[in-house]
Amino acid sequence: MTDDQSAGGIRVLLAEDQGMVREALAALLGLEGDIDVVAQVGRGDEVVEAVLAHRVQVAVLDIEMPGMTGIEAAAELRRRSPGTRVVIATTFGRPGYLRKAMESGADAFLVKDAPAAELAEAVRRVLRGERVIDPTLAAAALAEGANPLTGRELEVLAAAADGAVNAEIARRLHLSEGTVRNYLSMAIQKTGARNRAEAVRIAAAKGWM
Amino acid sequence: MTDDQSAGGIRVLLAEDQGMVREALAALLGLEGDIDVVAQVGRGDEVVEAVLAHRVQVAVLDIEMPGMTGIEAAAELRRRSPGTRVVIATTFGRPGYLRKAMESGADAFLVKDAPAAELAEAVRRVLRGERVIDPTLAAAALAEGANPLTGRELEVLAAAADGAVNAEIARRLHLSEGTVRNYLSMAIQKTGARNRAEAVRIAAAKGWM
DNA sequence: TCCTGCGTATGACGGATGTCATGCCGCCCC
DNA sequence: GGGGCGGCATGACATCCGTCATACGCAGGA
Structure with a gap:
């Protein structure tokens, strides 16, 4: 799960439990000249170790994963590798997910419905220190208010x-x-x-x- | 959604509602020299039309899609374009899905957990007239028996x-x-x-x- | 310090749910 | 033509569920 040949591009880790989707996203990002996918993992609890081992600059995390969710992994990364930027890419654009992702220190939040080009673009933008959030989703999260359940x-x-x-x-x-x-x-x-x-x-x- | 330049490879259609995943899978298949993704759709009810318009040899269908499920689309294809081979690629390896997919005339059934290489391989094999089914899933489907609910x-x-x-x-x-x-x-x-x-x-x- | 919110508990009540027996009709298969 | 199965219905019964009132301890904020 580690494809580590530095060619000078942005060093990206991909965390996604569905192998076919993960490798396909890697192929997609690999087509961008300025991005290198230097590590791939299929479980949330393997993210931190792989990020540290491969000097990852941007971690692209799915939310639903075995071992640990992408949101929990983002929080871990915030502590153990604060320089690494985090992009959350999820199937479900649920307002509560966005809120939790932001609280755990993610820099971008994408839904997989979006065009593929947005993923590479988000990787570049978070590296420049920008935050990338779907405006529709942001509005929904604000409109809905916080989780009222204890x-x-x-x-x-x-x-x-x-x-x-x-x-x-x-x-x-x-x-x-x-x-x-x-x-x-x-x-x-x-x-x-x-x-x-x-x-x-x-x-x-x-x-x- | 139509990327139609014939280069002599296998003419493939991709149906998958999540844009990012769909385009990533297209990128992946595009890396194979002998495969051309000649059409992409994001809804089940657009499959048949696109298959007919682009002389598609192999249709790769997700199950959960708006408009029509991949299984229903497979049944439609069986009637309207019997020469087209069908690969079902789904997130959920549920025995009942496999059973329904086979009944509707699919030639291959893959789960997206599998390594990406299997997708291209399945496309080639169904074109040769083979059937491709995960053996574990096939066993589970047989062991479980048919749906007992009316x-x-x-x-x-x-x-x-x-x-x-x-x-x-x-x-x-x-x-x-x-x-x-x-x-x-x-x-x-x-x-x-x-x-x-x-x-x-x-x-x-x-x-x- | 007092108030509020959370976690926990009990008791009581009415309505919703799950089970069972029984019945009728139409269809298909033998 | 009889039997079985699926669809539909009713009635009765026991249990489960959802609501409400009330209570206590503990924390944190005003």
């Missing part, structure tokens, strides 16, 4: 997401069953849903989970 | 998936509320779930929905 409410909602019954959620999180009901009731109200399933759907769509 | 059960389950309450499902499908309960009960039993949410999750994971 940590515990999110945990309970996540457990409910895969169809667990109250008693099981209680066991998993070491809570009483009544407390689980209370949290879910709160989450349902805050999301404006009519039941737990809808609450899960809404929270997921907004990138709160 | 049409109506699937419709009710799909309506329940986005958090609709029984009364609303009944209204949407013109059923009585009791009937909705019966269908959901059936679906819960057949999937081995404990409630509707888990039934939805299981059915989705197996590609039944």
